[in-house]
Amino acid sequence: MRLSLLLGLALSATALIAAAISLVWTPYDVTALAIADKLKPPSAAHWLGTDHFGRDIGSMLMAGAQTSIAVALVAVGIGMGLGVPLGLLAAARRGSLADEVIMRGNDLVFAFPSLVIAILITAVFGPSALNAILAIGIFNIPVFARVTRGSALSLWTLDFIRAAEVAGKGRARISAEHILPNIANHLIVQGTIQFSLGILAEAGLSYVGLGAQPPTPSWGRMLAEAQTMVTLAPHVAIFPGLAIVLTVLGLNLMGDGLRDHLDPRLRRAA
Amino acid sequence: MSLLSVGNLSLSIHGAPILSGVSFEIAPGETFGLVGESGSGKSMTALALMGLLPQGAVASGSAEFLGQDLLALPERALTRLRGNEIGMIFQEPMTALNPMKTIGDQVAETLLVHRAAARGAARDIAREKLARVGLAEDRFPLTLYPHELSGGQRQRVAIAMAIALRPRLLIADEPTTALDVTTQAQILDLLKGLTDEEDMALLLITHDLAVVAGRTTHTAVMQAGRIVEQGETEPLFRTRAHDYTRRLFAASDHRPARAAQTRPEPLLTVENATRDYLLPRPSAFAPHPVLRAVDGVSLTLHRGESLGLVGESGCGKSTLTRAILGLDPLQGGAIRLGGAEVTAGHTMPAGLRARMQVVFQDPYGSFNPRHRVERLVAEPFHLTGTPPDARDRVAAALEEVGLQAADRRKFIHEFSGGQRQRIAIARALIIRPDLIVLDEAVSALDVRVRAQVLDLLARLQESHGLAYLFISHDLSVVRSITDRVLVMKSGRIVEEGATEAVFAAPRHPYTRTLVAATPTIPARWKEPAHAD
Numbered sequence: 001m002r003l004s005l006l007l008g009l010a011l012s013a014t015a016l017i018a019a020a021i022s023l024v025w026t027p028y029d030v031t032a033l034a035i036a037d038k039l040k041p042p043s044a045a046h047w048l049g050t051d052h053f054g055r056d057i058g059s060m061l062m063a064g065a066q067t068s069i070a071v072a073l074v075a076v077g078i079g080m081g082l083g084v085p086l087g088l089l090a091a092a093r094r095g096s097l098a099d100e101v102i103m104r105g106n107d108l109v110f111a112f113p114s115l116v117i118a119i120l121i122t123a124v125f126g127p128s129a130l131n132a133i134l135a136i137g138i139f140n141i142p143v144f145a146r147v148t149r150g151s152a153l154s155l156w157t158l159d160f161i162r163a164a165e166v167a168g169k170g171r172a173r174i175s176a177e178h179i180l181p182n183i184a185n186h187l188i189v190q191g192t193i194q195f196s197l198g199i200l201a202e203a204g205l206s207y208v209g210l211g212a213q214p215p216t217p218s219w220g221r222m223l224a225e226a227q228t229m230v231t232l233a234p235h236v237a238i239f240p241g242l243a244i245v246l247t248v249l250g251l252n253l254m255g256d257g258l259r260d261h262l263d264p265r266l267r268r269a270a
Numbered sequence: 271m272s273l274l275s276v277g278n279l280s281l282s283i284h285g286a287p288i289l290s291g292v293s294f295e296i297a298p299g300e301t302f303g304l305v306g307e308s309g310s311g312k313s314m315t316a317l318a319l320m321g322l323l324p325q326g327a328v329a330s331g332s333a334e335f336l337g338q339d340l341l342a343l344p345e346r347a348l349t350r351l352r353g354n355e356i357g358m359i360f361q362e363p364m365t366a367l368n369p370m371k372t373i374g375d376q377v378a379e380t381l382l383v384h385r386a387a388a389r390g391a392a393r394d395i396a397r398e399k400l401a402r403v404g405l406a407e408d409r410f411p412l413t414l415y416p417h418e419l420s421g422g423q424r425q426r427v428a429i430a431m432a433i434a435l436r437p438r439l440l441i442a443d444e445p446t447t448a449l450d451v452t453t454q455a456q457i458l459d460l461l462k463g464l465t466d467e468e469d470m471a472l473l474l475i476t477h478d479l480a481v482v483a484g485r486t487t488h489t490a491v492m493q494a495g496r497i498v499e500q501g502e503t504e505p506l507f508r509t510r511a512h513d514y515t516r517r518l519f520a521a522s523d524h525r526p527a528r529a530a531q532t533r534p535e536p537l538l539t540v541e542n543a544t545r546d547y548l549l550p551r552p553s554a555f556a557p558h559p560v561l562r563a564v565d566g567v568s569l570t571l572h573r574g575e576s577l578g579l580v581g582e583s584g585c586g587k588s589t590l591t592r593a594i595l596g597l598d599p600l601q602g603g604a605i606r607l608g609g610a611e612v613t614a615g616h617t618m619p620a621g622l623r624a625r626m627q628v629v630f631q632d633p634y635g636s637f638n639p640r641h642r643v644e645r646l647v648a649e650p651f652h653l654t655g656t657p658p659d660a661r662d663r664v665a666a667a668l669e670e671v672g673l674q675a676a677d678r679r680k681f682i683h684e685f686s687g688g689q690r691q692r693i694a695i696a697r698a699l700i701i702r703p704d705l706i707v708l709d710e711a712v713s714a715l716d717v718r719v720r721a722q723v724l725d726l727l728a729r730l731q732e733s734h735g736l737a738y739l740f741i742s743h744d745l746s747v748v749r750s751i752t753d754r755v756l757v758m759k760s761g762r763i764v765e766e767g768a769t770e771a772v773f774a775a776p777r778h779p780y781t782r783t784l785v786a787a788t789p790t791i792p793a794r795w796k797e798p799a800h801a802d
Contacts, residue, residue: 159630160638163697166595167650168623170616181640 005257011250015243019065028056030063031215039233049235051225057236061243063217067129068247071211072198074133076191079140084187086141087148088179091156092171103149106142114139115204122210129212136201140194147190151183185262189255196251203244219244272334273298273438273471274319279331279341281311281318281495288314289495292331296488298438301465301472303482303503305518306492307716308687312475315492316441319473320358321348336438354384357432361444363424367416373400373427374412380434399430403460421583422453426460433464440464441473446481450582450743455787458485477716479522480746480789483507491515507795517718523791524721525750526728531574532753537704537737538571538594538626542603545589563589565761566603573704576731576738578752578769580745580784586761587741591709594739595628608704624653627698631710633690637682643668643693644678650701667696671726688719692726699730705737712747724751745788749773757781 028046034054042049048057090099118135125131155161155178164174205211206220214221219240226237272295281289289311296302306312318329319340333340336355340348352358360366367376377396381387387395397412403426416424425445432440442461446454462485465472474486482489482503489507490500491514499512510516544566548558563586571577581587592598594605599614606612610622627650630636637646647664648656657663665675671692682690691711698706708727712720728751730736742748748755748769755772757765757780765778776782 158635159632160636162597162630163628163636163694164649165597166623166626166628168618168620168653169649178638182638 002257002260004253005261008250008253008255008257011246012254015065015247015250016069018062019069022059022062022066026056026059026062028059030055030059030217039229039236041233041235048239049233051222051236052229052233057222057239060217060222061219061239064219064222064240065243065247067206067212067216067218068199068202068244071129071133071136071202072195075136075140075198075201076194078133078137079144079194080187080191083141083144083146084148084180087145088152088175090145090149091152091179092175094153094156102145106145109139109142115201118201118205119208119210122205127210127213129216132202132205132211135205136198140198143194144187144190147186148183151186152179155179155182185259188262189259192251192255192258196248196255199244199251200248272296273300273336274473275332275334276315276319277332277334279315279318279329279333281314281323281327281329283324283328284326287495288327289318292492292495292497294488294490294497294500296439296471296473299465299469299471300488301462301474301486303486303489304473304475304492305477305479305482305489307477307518307718309494310492311495312492313443316358316443316473316475319441320352320356321345350384353380353432353437354386354435355437356439356441357435357437358441358443359425359428359432359445361447363421363428363448366428367424369416372413372415373405373410373419373430374414376427377430377434380431384435386435395434396430399434400427402433402464403427403430404456405430420453422449422457425449425453425457429457429460429464433468433470436468437470439471439473441475443475444477445474447476447478451745452582452783452787454481454789458789461485478789479507479518479717480791483791483795484789491518504795507791519791521718521721523746523750524717524724526721526725528576528728528732528751530753531732531735533573533575535573536570537573537575537608538569538739539606540567540569540590540594540603541605543567543590543593543600543605544602545586545593545598546601563761564593564600567758567761567763568603569756569763569766571705571737571739574731574735574737575754576740576752578748578755579739579741579758580743580748580755581758582743582784585758587758588709590758591628591707591739591741595626595707596623620653624650624701625703626705626707627701627703628707628709629691629694629698629711631713633687633694633714636690636694639682641682642678643680643682646682647678647693647697647700649697654701663700664696667700668693670699670730671696672722686719688715688723691715691719691723695723695726695730699734702734703736705739707739707741709741710743711740713742713744720747727751745773745784746790757784 037050037054038052040046040050046056046058048061051057086102090102093099118132121135122131161174161178164178202211203220206218207224211220212218222240223237226240230237274296277293279289279292292315304312304315317323319333321340321343323329329341331341374393374396377399378392381392381395382389393412397407400410401407405423405426419427446457449457458481461472464470474482476482486503488501489503490497491512493514498514499506510519543564544562545564547561547563549561551558567590579587593600594612596612596614596618604611607622607625612618612622644664647667648660651660664678668675668677673689673692685693712723715723731738740748740752752769754767755769756763757778759780765772765776765781772781773785776785
């Protein structure tokens with residue numbers, strides 16, 4: 001196992017564990033205000049300091065991890081859940097009308113800048129974490145559909161698929177039994193990368209006020225709120241920023257490392 | 271005075287021994303054959319001479335070429351030699367050329383890299399070399415791209431690149447293995463002509479004894495990283511001093527013992543089958559041009575018969591096979607199996623599908639790498655419903671093809687190519703079909719493994735009363751295992767008849783070309799040198 005994969009796994013695991021712990025315990029209550037303690041720099045009582053309402057930044061980061069991960073996870077779930085079957089269908093019926101409709105629909109979604117559409121969706125349906133999830137999830141669908149179709153197409157030319165056809169198996173059954181297990185590596189790797197992009201997208205939407213609404217803590221909104229106070233108390237901006245950067249970096253390293261680890265040809269060259 | 275003198279060449283890669291004590295000499299202008307099965311180290315020998323070994327390789331010994339030891343030269347000196355004094359051509363013409371550059375530029379590049387000519391002069395030399403390898407200016411201008419050429423023509427371009435600087439030695443690693451038999455004969459003739467006229471030595475590496483037999487003066491036989499026997503080609507073939515040479519020789523034209531068991535009852539009938547493909551539109555609103563891949567083919571295959579279908583790539587035999595297997599629809603005509611019509615896709619009843627199975631060429635692509643052998647072999651039970659004794663039947667099928675019942679728990683990557691083809695045969699046998707379609711089923715195998723698999727096929731045919739449709743481009747294999755043969759060209763059957771009669775006295779000109787182009791070991795070489 002390579003160092004980058006280990007580092008990626010460690011960083012991703014840290015974010016995940018922080019989010020899991022915050023479900024049951026955080027050092028301080030993230031909704032309680034303590035104006036007297038506002039904008040305290042890091043200290044023994046508050047390891048990462050406090051914000052302009054005197055809330056503990058460490059606790060808010062833990063709870064914010066929960067929001068980020070939940071949004072990204074569900075968004076990737078939507079993308080995979082719809083994109084993979086669509087991609088399998090397009091590959092199984094290559095050149096048919098269904099293939100054309102699916103892939104041109106894909107192109108259509110790809111043609112829009114995703115964040116602008118996300119802003120549109122939240123502007124129409126109102127800002128909330130749920131709408132952010134939907135917006136990010138919809139843009140994951142074509143990504144997975146394309147990766148699935150591309151890798152499935154090369155498998156469809158192989159003889160073991162022909163043998164399955166001679167054994168009377170239908171295309172749906174062949175897709176599930178022979179194609180899907182053989183493209184799982186690609187999907188896992190793509191999933192990790194989309195997951196990190198989802199976290200970035202959620203932070204971006206929350207930053208402009210279209211994601212999770214107060215009092216739900218969110219890394220993106222923490223950054224936005226810290227903006228005016230950067231010169232006064234830099235730690236208020238630095239720690240949420242670091243959380244985003246390190247988590248995304250960790251997921252990307254993990255995705256890259258997994259690709260090498262799951263592909264036997266690359267593993268040998270390592 | 272020899273041109274190349276290899277002495278005691280040994281090679282290991284990451285500690286694993288690949289070559290040990292390989293020694294041979296090539297005289298100027300000589301044609302030297304290096305024969306061996308896959309994994310014997312023949313390609314590694316060539317790569318060691320070119321200094322193109324993979325990472326982790328450690329070579330020892332010597333390779334004297336024009337007074338220099340190739341193994342001791344630094345990389346800079348080797349790059350001056352490569353392409354200049356030593357040229358090389360590879361097996362796969364489809365990947366040996368850069369698809370983004372014209373053939374003229376690619377041949378000229380060799381000259382420019384070695385600063386052998388100025389740009390204008392390089393193009394003239396390129397033109398001349400391409401004409402020399404049979405690509406005349408009027409039909410093959412320098413501005414053509416590789417995708418506009420056939421496989422054989424691309425191999426000619428590769429040869430033109432290799433000989434552009436008139437190297438003293440040309441290394442050809444399986445140069446014709448990926449080509450059709452008629453193209454193979456032309457390329458081999460071209461190489462022979464080049465060595466004669468340009469005073470160039472040729473190191474011809476191949477797995478095919480017959481290719482070496484007609485064209486080399488000296489031959490070395492390799493096995494497991496060693497040269498087991500070498501000498502002048504004809505005496506070597508006649509005496510066959512080493513046991514391994516004898517076994518290779520016997521396997522190369524092996525004929526399994528088989529008795530004709532054809533019953534007069536027709537099993538598969540194809541009547542006037544026609545299959546068209548739509549090609550891309552030449553312009554936006556033009557109609558699709560139509561390619562007729564199978565053009566009014568009719569054939570009958572009887573119960574228990576072994577029928578060969580021979581033809582070169584692109585003749586339509588694969589398309590016909592797909593239609594027979596019920597994978598593609600026909601545009602005209604009909605296919606019947608035991609009286610019932612074969613239709614494409616899910617409209618074909620499972621009971622009918624269960625009467626025929628298939629074995630493919632590629633032992634590596636024929637199996638889902640994520641399933642165990644048990645599940646792979648049992649796949650056709652989908653047609654019949656899984657019987658209660660499925661496990662025992664899988665075990666029995668594996669034993670029948672010469673594997674062990676315990677192998678059913680293994681994954682496919684744990685088996686060699688020959689074993690995989692046996693598993694493919696077990697998969698075809700498991701539901702006791704009447705007909706097995708063998709689509710180039712032994713083409714990817716080494717000669718000795720091929721002989722064993724042919725024996726197995728003959729034995730199974732006898733014990734199960736199977737009918738075979740044996741599709742191949744390899745005439746010698748078809749000759750050894752079929753009762754009757756069809757010759758296909760451009761979508762039509764051009765000749766049909768009893769196998770021996772067709773091969774002994776071909777009537778159609780195309781069949782005659784095919785038979786003449788097939789490399790053979792001269793019959794008189796097969797008799798022992800000492801008549802006792």
